[in-house]
Amino acid sequence: MDILTLFVVVPVLTAIALMFTKDLKQARMTTMIGMLIEFGMAINLIFAYFRERAVNTDIMVFKQDMMWFESFNIHYAIGVDGISVLMIILTATVVLAGVFISWMIDDMPKEFFITLVILATGVYGFFISLDLFTMFVFYEIAVIPMYLLIGIWGSGPREYAAMKLTLMLMGASALLLVGILGIYYNSTAGGGDLTFNILEIAQVNIPFAAQKLFFPLTFIGFAVIGALFPFHTWSPDGHASAPTAVSMLHAGVLMKLGGYGIFRVAMYLLPEGTNYWSTFFIVLSVIGVIYGALAAIKQTDLKYINAYSSVSHLGMVIFALLMLNKTAWTGAILQSLSHGFMTALFFALIGMIYGRTHTRDATKMGGLLKVIPFISMIYVVAGLASLGLPGMSGFVAEMNIFAGAFQHTDTFHRVMSILVVSSIVVTAVYILRVVGMMLMGPVRNEEYHSLKDATWFERVGIYMLLIPVVGIGVAPLWLSNMILDSIKPFIRGIETLM
Amino acid sequence: MDFSYTIFILIIPIAMFLLLGFFYNKIKPAVSGWIGVAGLTAVAGMSYYTAYQYFFNIPKVAGKFQTFFGFKMNWMNYILPKTEDLPERFLAIDMGILLDPISIMMMVVVSTISLMVHIYSRGYMKGDRGYTKFFAFLSLFTFAMMGLVVATNLFQIYVFWELVGVSSFLLIGYYYEKPSAVAAAKKAFIVTRFADLGFLIGILLMGYYGGSYDFMELNNPEGFNIILENAPQKFMGISVITTALILMFMGGAGKSAMFPLHIWLPDAMEGPTPVSALIHAATMVVAGVYLVARMFPMFHFFDDGFALHVVAWVGAISSLIAAIIALTQTDIKRVLAFSTMSQIGYMMLALGVSEYDGHEGLGYMASMWHLFSHAMFKALLFLAAGSVIHAVHSNYLKDMGGLRKYLPITNITFLIAALSISGFPLTAGFFSKDEILVAAFEHNKPIYFITLFVAGLTAFYMFRLYFGIFWGKKTAYEHTPHESPWSMTIPLMFLAFMSIASGYLPFSEWVTADREAIHGHIGLFSNLGAIHWDMAAIAIATGLLGIAIAWFFYKKPTDYPAKISAAFGRFYKWTFNKFYIDEVYLFITHKIIFKCISTPFAWFDKKVVDATMEGIGNKTVDVSKLIKGVQSGKIQDYAFAFAGGVFILVLIVMYML
Amino acid sequence: MIENVSIYELLTLTTLLFFIGLYGFLTRKNLITMLMAIELLLNTSVINFVVINKYLYPDVLQGVYFSIFIIAVAAAETALAISIIINLYRLKTSVDISETETMKY
């Protein structure tokens, strides 16, 4: 079994093992072990990747190709480049942290962890697959468990939120499917087999008419899960109703599928389409950035605030991707990573605070710094990371994005870039607003004085997410280099047009 | 010459921060206090040693001080796309330590004040819950400020710029249970953040058009033509570079509380007094000045100094407004805050009126000198004020008076500082301020008169303060105020000494725009030149006039002040309310941004975007409700549908297609 | 092959019959009558087959055989239908079509 397929196999085995567990203890131990193995593999993968990269100059390494459905030339084709490696590490970390955070899940723990693990399977598969069909399969595998996770273990209007989320994401994948089929049936320039293999499709240039038609389908198909305005409405409700670990996984990893897919499929395979449509989608993404930030100002529910800030941050990712230059793309990938860790951390903390105060309404809390200093300080740190404080991952990512954006000298791009840059102020406003309301000020509620600070497993989860946030922020060089050399082959297709 | 040890100037504070921060509940307060002092002593020692090495032991080259790098590493790279004449290339971002006269001077200032504040805080903060946390934050700030002053490039300066802002946020909000403190902290951070937006955009533009962030490359006059070729765009008649510079100055104005971005500074006084002394008087608030000084060649050469004129006038206006407002404030820390603002305005305008080479660069030297001496006496003023507050537990003049016999040391030191800031002869303030006046006089008459006027006002309100606190009416104190402990008075005395002594440093030889020793006017012990008594006389006269009026009004309680304020009426009210600038901001942020933008957005999101998505779903269900009657349960209807279906299909395929 | 009657008349006849049958099926309220209408419908096809066979392809007797089978099957169909209708009558004591409208929507 090759190094990549294991990433899909291990979770499946974990799920199977989970079916035989009796109670919470066994279930969480099993999951933790499985996910620890996964995490170890992810760490190992990055070293393996560097070793391989040293001798192997292909776009993708660790390639595996297995014929699946011969008549359609559908393969089980996998492989990774630097970007997918990073995404896999992100996934492994967030999932493991999520397991720790949901250490005390009481209702149907076995089922919870099984569903969670299946979700993880889908995500891993998505990140390693090179074949559009395989990719699509894993994409849907990753999306569907959300319904059960939110619906069963959620809170508030969970049924509504779960249904909304599932339908919108599935509707998106419907568009995506049409786009993929369109790509498939144009994937050969006269003669030769049709193929789903991304790398092979990238060799032929798809007729412009087809690109014009299928780019928006593919793009929107992915952008919905990337919470692009105006397709973001599933995310606030979904996040708000989801249980902690699921919000973490969802905001931390699942929403990254969008940007990743746009980068890997839509823009890589349909460069001319990208060029043709970029203006339109840039406008959308910029609206998303500003709009998400401004909408977050008015929210009082912590999870809603984070959901909207995710809309804003991920809008930045899409914006950066559409800037079509290396710096911005590096920024986009970094932003995905940083947002992944940071938001996961945020949701973990919100979950802890909610578990203690039983409210998510920031206006009802106050002075938490006094009663639960550890959680509160970490919350402040996460907040600072989110508003792009130097030394945190967010700053590095945003700076790359801005620097890339400012390399366009025409007025349209300039205006858009300035709008996006100005979002950092709004971000500061809503972050500090929450910090001021919730953590600082006098303690509003007397029984808060009896609250306990984070437990050991919560601390483990927190540190797992905090370390990368700071790490990326302090020493971004190796990371950006790694991303850069993975981006080069992708940018080429675009640059020839510009 | 090897300066690599300077890296420890950064490492020690951050190490202290991590140590104190992670074990804030393990370490005993006393211990943490000593850790802080010890660390800072080491840092200060190293700074002094560096300064000594740099100014005395290193030969100048062609009469210029050279630039050294204590340390430099590549932190990140951007890719600049290839243009028609240039290939695709790296835009490197380094982290490092740059040593040249101004950075070393700043190192000395920061480490000195920080050390003093550490010592002072051991007494001032005794018995506070977050004692250890406080020292951790102080260390963080020291680290950030040091990183800022030794920055080798624009990007590094921005990085530490933000860190400074955050540590300022944390320290202002130190008493986080006081809502006012929280509000002040938020205000400070957000206002400066807004200013930094300009800074950031400026940096981005500069990076793209200048092709580098590195000061050495940007500030080297030979490279300017190339930059101008790469940046041909003209925007309202000025080149992109100048736009970038002005935007960067916006950031500087924000940090240095220049009009109209000064509103956060008075509120920032909510923080503990040592913090106000360190951050909001001596070091952080002069970061803007430092930035302009750092980029001085660009400011000076592009569009023949357009940006520099902006700096000059912003500085002048700020100093005037601040001085006027300071007249009427009753919270002593706020008075000091406004005087800080006005003094920084001095430094700005001094830079603004300065030229580049030789004696023309007098303003630059003056500004740096004033920065130095101001740091000393303003820190002293704050610490003394802190000692007073410590004694009477109030910030307001009305609760004070006749304290001179209770607090002798504080009284003396405060007096020295007040004299120094009023430019009393032979104090540090006298020398540095006079250089500024000369520079202004030589290059820009209107600004000169503003400056002179402000000097008078400064003298007046400082002594209003002094008499109000230590003389004036006999106030009855419920428990008699007592002099502060040694840990607090020693820094006072040291700084008092400095706020005289720093007047006798040969700045004109050390810190100049083109780094060549120039002919200063006042440098008594400098072998170059002697006092221009004509200029000095005017200044002294103004200062003494101010002091005299203050004496006349406030030494004994009189009713003149009431009369005057009544005479001014409306104007007085305006001044007292700081010209309602805060209210304007409040209106913009709350009424406009919150009410008119954010709320509608939230509404729009729920009611329009979301509703549309909902609507699609609901409509589908409605349709299915609508058509349910078709399934009527009657066979004959079914049969009719059947037949009709056939019929229509036939029609379609036969005639329509 | 009937003298001076062309295929067209016959086909027109069957078509008419077809629509009459359809009309009957759609309008009658009595299940038995509806069955008769069905018979009419089936018979049109029977006639069709015979006529087409006789007029167009007289050499092979496919149509004729087909028609025989149709008649047979129709008989079976009717028998089945009648039996079920009887069952309905047993339950509801009525053979009106309106008895069979309980399941809808």
Add this chain to the structure above:
Amino acid sequence: MNITSFLLMRHEIILLVLILAMLVLEVATKPSQKKRLINIAIGLFLIHTIIGFFPAETGELFGGSFRTTGLIHFFKNVLNIGVLIILLQSADWLRDKVAEYNKIPEFFILLFSSLLGMNYMISSGDFLMFYIGLELSTLPLVALVAYNSFSEKSTEAAIKLILSAALASAVSLFGISMLYATGGSIFFEEIAANLQTSNLAILGMVFFFSGVAFKISLAPFHFWTADVYEGAPIGITSYLSVISKGAAVFVLMSILFTVLPALTDVWKNVVYIVAILTMFVGNLFALRQQNMKRFLAYSSIAQAGFMLMGIIHGGNLGVATVVFFLLVYVFSNLGAFGVVQAISSETGKENMDDYTGLYRTNPKLALALLLALFSLAGIPPLAGFFGKFFLYMAAASVKEYLLVFLAVVNVTISLYYYLLPVRNMFLRKSDDAIPYFKSKSMMRTGLVLAVLGILVLGLYSPLYNYIVELSASVL
């Protein structure tokens, strides 16, 4: 032609033997012993199913009125498996409900003869054989629908079915007669050879099409479906929804492809319109259903709409995808119906709300239903996804992107209502949830078979490749 060549009709002959055997046993056994017949019959049919998998040679009989190819053979096996599962699932119902009326053997006789009719219909080589097969498959079904002769619903359903069916067959006969007139023969080859595009031919095609569409329950010929499904015993409902629909689709496809290639452009339009209409009608009606049987009825209508996408393609690829989808559909639908039947035969509850909190009381059943519904909705990695995806591929390969788009929109709609039972079973708790019960061994075997199919069929690609090979030979 010698006697051995009759072995081409192996399926039919064995079925006939089974029917006769049941007749004999019916006479032979005492009423008290009749329950045994259930196991015997199922055992016999199992044997038949197994025999069906032995390789069979292809060829023609009766001068071409009966023909069999690899694909037809394979498809008959699919039907057998389906029927076997249905039998297993309805064994309990027979034992508990039907035995007292002493009508057990008839059930098998009728069911087998209906299946026999299907087989003949599938491998018919001329319209006569086709017509006989059609009727032979329909009439016993009517009897079966009316099987519970004391239930008014059942009777009503039967009447609706027989009358509509009669009308449909009459119309399609009328159409066949026209095709006969234009094609000059009732043999498929000859019609295919000398049929030209003419209004009469088109008219005949549409009439004929509507007759078959009725059996597939395509809109607007689908109205009987929901009512009959609701009224009929569940076993029969699943038979209707899976076997007879599947067979009809297969026949429609092979006739359209092999007999009416001359009219391809015309029938493509017809199929196109009907496909879109069917999908939307099925989904929109299914949205609000409460009765699980009606719900599944409409969902199966929508599924039929999807199948037409493969027919649109009009080539080998289309055949392969449709057959594969049918195979998958058999398992998915039977899984769903099986659970419904298990619950209804245990508690008599058939409403969606009765399923509330099912997972906490009967996790296995709930899981089976979940898988079945997800497979129907086309969620990977379940078989249904692959079935649907290949249909899209088929449609997209002839550039019918609009059709694919509408189809995926419908999938999204369908997902909504497929999730409703899931919501009730998993998301909600209920105090009066269906208490835990242990279903009989046969029922369990049936469900396990179905679930296994759902899980394995899609991922196991050689199966699909095999179908591709077979379908290459049919056209």
